[in-house]
Amino acid sequence: MSRVKILIVEDAQLIAVHLQKILQNANYEIIGRAVSYDEVMDICKKKVPDIVLMDIMIEGEKDGIETAIELKEKYDLPIIYLTALTDGITIERAKMTNPYGYLMKPFQEEQVVTLLEMAIHKFTVENKLRESEEKFKAAVASISEALIVVNEDFTINYINKSAEDISGLSLEEIEGHIFTEAFQFLDYATHEHIVNIWKYFNIDKKEQKFDSLYLLHPSGKKVPIGDGSITPVFDDKKLLKSIVLTFKDITQKLKNDQKLKEIEKTKLSAIIEGQEMERARIAREIHDGLGQTLNAIKLNINPLLNAPDKARAEVDLKNLIGEAIMETGRISENLLPSKLKDFDIATCLLSLANQKNDKLNISFESTEVKHDQIGINKKINLYRIAQESISNAIKHAEAKNLNIQLRGENKSLVMTIxxxxxxxxxANRKEKLLEGHHGLQNIEDRVQIMNGIIDIESNANLGTVIIVEVPYDGTKIAKV
Ligand SMILES: Nc1ncnc2c1ncn2[C@@H]1O[C@H](COP(=O)(O)OP(=O)(O)OP(=O)(O)O)[C@@H](O)[C@H]1O
Ligand SMILES: [Mg+2]
Incomplete structure (x- = not known):
């Protein structure tokens, strides 16, 4: 460690020299000796000491105490006064400058060294404290939560930057003001002015939390605030010392909540709409297909009974009945592909991939799938996800190739399309949902129903990958 640098301010030559010797013996560095205010300032301009030994009575207009005040202001230096005076008033004045001690003339070597060591130690400790306090203050100032400290007399002690931003008030203008006069709160539900926030939150007790309130901005705007707390701080004697308030501006959160609600609503109507559409489609098919065939059968019954060429009419009727049966099969196949009941998911997806398709070449692979752990519902969900993805790739992507992979993991099944x-x-897909496109949302809902996770990645050059992972046993998979 470098040596401690000392400035001696003493107009009595003999004393100054004596002091310098003592200090040099004790391995301190003397950066100079001054006899007046001007000399002190000159020396300090060139080299700032670590500590100043200051005679109270020095030459010139300004005495030691005035010089010390300026040194403290400019350089924040610790001062030790040298004095022969027992003059009470001067000592009182000196005290105001918070000196690190007094050396009474004439001094003893031991006394000087001890006092200096103590002063340096005290100064170092204080500096550290101040540094950590500054760090703490900087941290508090920079947090995104608003923080307000109120004194025991309910005046404002401190507000951080976020509190300034949210409230539109500045610490400078409201420091020392009565808190309830500076900050106006409104009840969230009734919008009524809260006259006494302390009563409202019962601050005699311990910490109180609040979800939502309005804070009145000077512009007249009501800022919704929440995630809040009001904490009274008591001293040893259980007397209120201060109150700490924290809260956040929840404008954005409320907007997001609102958006989520809208999406939930759209989702619900999508499900209902989807069901209605499916019903309409089935009704149409029954009406146009099966209905027409049955009509034709009915019309053919009478002619058959009277027909001269009974054999031919019989064939026609049989054909019609055959068609009706096939039609019934087609409708029910569409409602629930029968293969899903009878075959494992890999077989069903392979058959889906092999369906004739002019636009898209579909390939399918599967490895290590535990088929005995995949029930009918999971099969239907996976199958519908693959169907929707194929339809999207054809409809939107102009894709040439599509690959479906089914891979069994230890506890889960991964399908990659x-x-x-x-x-x-x-990122924009939720907007699409609001515009009435439901396919991807249905995929996500199906994954959620299976307690699985989904990842969709898409790139203008590379195409789209959908990865779905579902647990075999239904235990929720945590998203990583
Ligand atoms: N594989 C894909 N490649 C390119 N764009 C896609 C793909 N999948 C989805 N999209 C885009 O995402 C949008 C939403 O898809 P989604 O399946 O939800 O709706 P849709 O296919 O338009 O309508 P719906 O599925 O309800 O009939 C599509 O309109 C399309 O712009
Ligand atoms: Mg779609």
Whole structure:
């Protein structure tokens, strides 16, 4: 460690020299000796000491105490006074400058060294404290939560930057003001002015939390605040010392909540709409297909009974009945592909991939799938997800190839569907939902029902990959 630098301010030559010797013996560095205010300032401009030994009575207009005050202001230096005076008033004045001690003339070597060591130690400790206090203050100032400290007399002690931003008030203008006069709160439900926030929150007790309130901005705007707390701080004697308030501006959170609600509503109506559409489709098919065939059968019954060429009419009727049966099969196949009941998911997906398709070449692979652990519902969900993805790849991506992979992990099943089309903006997909596109949302809902997780990645050059992971036993998979 470098040596401690000392400035001696003493107009009595003999004393100054004596002091210098003592200090040099004790391995301190003397950076100079001054006899007046001007000399002190000159020396300090060139080299700032670590500590100043200051005679109270020095030459010139300004005495030692005035010089010390300026040194403290400019350089924040610790001062030790040298004095022969027992003059009470001067000592009182000196005290105001918070000196690190007094050396009474004439001094003893031991006394000087001890006092200096103590002063340096005290100064170092204080500096550290101040540094950590500054760090703490900087941290408090920079947190995104608003923080307000109120004194025991309910005046404002401190507000951080976030509190300034949210309230539109500045610490400078409201420090020392009565808190309830500076800050106006409104009840969240009734919008009524809260006259006494302390009573409202019963601050005699311990910490109180609040979810939502309005804070009145000077502009007249009501800022919704929440995630709040009001904490009274008591001293040893259980007397109120201060109150700490924290809260956040929840404007954005409320907007997000609102958006989520809208999406939930759209989702619900999507499900209902989907069901209605499906019903309409089935009704149409029954009406147009099965209905027409049955009508034709009915019309053919009478002619058959009277027909001259009974044999031919019989064939026609049989054909019609055959058609009706096939039609029934087709409708029910569409409602629930029968293969899903009879075959494992890999077989069903392979058959889906092999269905004739002019636009898209679909490939399918599967490895290590535990088929005995995949029930009918999971099969239907996975199958519908694959169907929707294929339809999207054809409809939107102009993809040439699509690959479906089914891979069994230890506890879960991973289905990856990859197309080489022109991709889309995945982040924007919730907006699409609001516009009435439901396919991807249905995929997500199905994954959620299976307690699985989904990842969709899309890129204009590479195409789209959808990865779905579902647990075999239904235990929720945590998203990583
Ligand atoms: N594989 C894909 N490649 C490119 N764009 C896609 C792909 N999948 C989805 N999209 C885009 O995402 C949007 C939303 O898809 P989604 O399946 O939810 O709706 P949709 O197919 O338009 O309508 P719906 O499925 O309800 O009939 C699509 O309109 C499309 O722009
Ligand atoms: Mg779709």
């Amino acid at each position: 990859e197309d080489d089309g022109h991709g889309f903006d995945v």
